[in-house]
Amino acid sequence: MAGNNPGRGSYPLDDHVKSVARDLQLRFAQMSNRDQKFDLQVIPDLLSQPVVPEPPAQEDKEAQNFEKYLIAMSHIPLNYENPGLLDEALQQIPLDRLSQEAEEEVELFQAKAASLGKTRPEWSHQECMVRALLRWFRRSFFTFVNNPPCSECLSPTNKIRNVAPTPEERAHSATWVELYQCVACGAFERFPRYTEAWQLLRVKRGRAGDFANVFTMLCRALDIRARWVWCQEDYLWTEIYSEHQQRWVHVDSCEEAWDMPHMYYKNWGKKMSYVIAFSREGAVDVTRRYVGSPDALLPRKRCSEGVLKFIMEEITNLHRPKYAPDGETRLRLYREDVAEDVQLRSLWAATLEQSRRLKAAVAAAARGGRSSPDKNGANMMGSPATGDIKRPIPEDAPVPDVPSLWPTYGP
Numbered sequence: 001m002a003g004n005n006p007g008r009g010s011y012p013l014d015d016h017v018k019s020v021a022r023d024l025q026l027r028f029a030q031m032s033n034r035d036q037k038f039d040l041q042v043i044p045d046l047l048s049q050p051v052v053p054e055p056p057a058q059e060d061k062e063a064q065n066f067e068k069y070l071i072a073m074s075h076i077p078l079n080y081e082n083p084g085l086l087d088e089a090l091q092q093i094p095l096d097r098l099s100q101e102a103e104e105e106v107e108l109f110q111a112k113a114a115s116l117g118k119t120r121p122e123w124s125h126q127e128c129m130v131r132a133l134l135r136w137f138r139r140s141f142f143t144f145v146n147n148p149p150c151s152e153c154l155s156p157t158n159k160i161r162n163v164a165p166t167p168e169e170r171a172h173s174a175t176w177v178e179l180y181q182c183v184a185c186g187a188f189e190r191f192p193r194y195t196e197a198w199q200l201l202r203v204k205r206g207r208a209g210d211f212a213n214v215f216t217m218l219c220r221a222l223d224i225r226a227r228w229v230w231c232q233e234d235y236l237w238t239e240i241y242s243e244h245q246q247r248w249v250h251v252d253s254c255e256e257a258w259d260m261p262h263m264y265y266k267n268w269g270k271k272m273s274y275v276i277a278f279s280r281e282g283a284v285d286v287t288r289r290y291v292g293s294p295d296a297l298l299p300r301k302r303c304s305e306g307v308l309k310f311i312m313e314e315i316t317n318l319h320r321p322k323y324a325p326d327g328e329t330r331l332r333l334y335r336e337d338v339a340e341d342v343q344l345r346s347l348w349a350a351t352l353e354q355s356r357r358l359k360a361a362v363a364a365a366a367r368g369g370r371s372s373p374d375k376n377g378a379n380m381m382g383s384p385a386t387g388d389i390k391r392p393i394p395e396d397a398p399v400p401d402v403p404s405l406w407p408t409y410g411p
């Protein structure tokens, strides 16, 4: 009950919004019923179920610290919302070139759709523009730096230690400076660690977090709704909202990756606990979009699921009214919130189901390829049980296709 939190203002919904909310909640309940066919016993936590928000308890210092930490981070993407600075950022983008590239790519998507007999291309001009921005940003604009090369002779350097920033470096948002020494000429090289996207835009180099910081800002400069995504396990990336597909799309500017939310666990074996998306519209726990397997989910111990939900709403209530002052925008954003929540819950339910089936198939194979005790008489690989080839393969035997469980929204 979001509205029952004493002392912490709930989002002011007018009656019209509330009636739409009731409709969406009905849809929500229908999704829950669909989920019931899954074995709820295997759910490792509450990630696929609706959670009731609850404020951190008075004595729970750990949860309160997490709340303060997340609220502090939620201000970072607000730094992008400065029209003068966004204009300055826009000056750096080769708009004509990117627009031309986007135009050409849209035509390719349209041709592809036509050849498949579809009426809508997969991506529209807006997303193709971000894709062009992504290519330009990674290949031509921003440089990944681990050890900065020597500025005297361009030779490699070795790290000496971290040092304090000079007043000038501090004025440009450096919180500390990494000091390196050239292996050839012995000169010292300073690598100030700037936090402000504006300064990073000028130096045009950095690490994964810097990529995410600047790229998210450049998306905002193009007036594209963008989120700055923080992962507790030391990584950052971007999400942009696709009006065409009516969903948030993963963009990793450091890896030049587009819409590959499972790359971290699949390609890197990365395990994650909390993945939070921040924007001027608030904060959302998007962990379920990125953890594609229950084995890749680390324990979430910093607070209860209810408290995390509360903190997400608290941050949203804190920032959103400023950027969505009118009822119509609030309504649209609220509908998106509910749609995304349904999407994330059904995605996680499908992830768990997929994992359960995979484990059952492995267990069946370990029993020597003989029939599992499954009364339906087929093993999980979909082949008929030994000795009874007439028995039909059960309807639910194939591993469910995750996207098919996503609710479809919009036209």
Ligand SMILES: [Zn+2]
Binding pocket: 150, 151, 152, 153, 154, 155, 182, 183, 184, 185, 186, 187
């Ligand atoms: Zn040197």
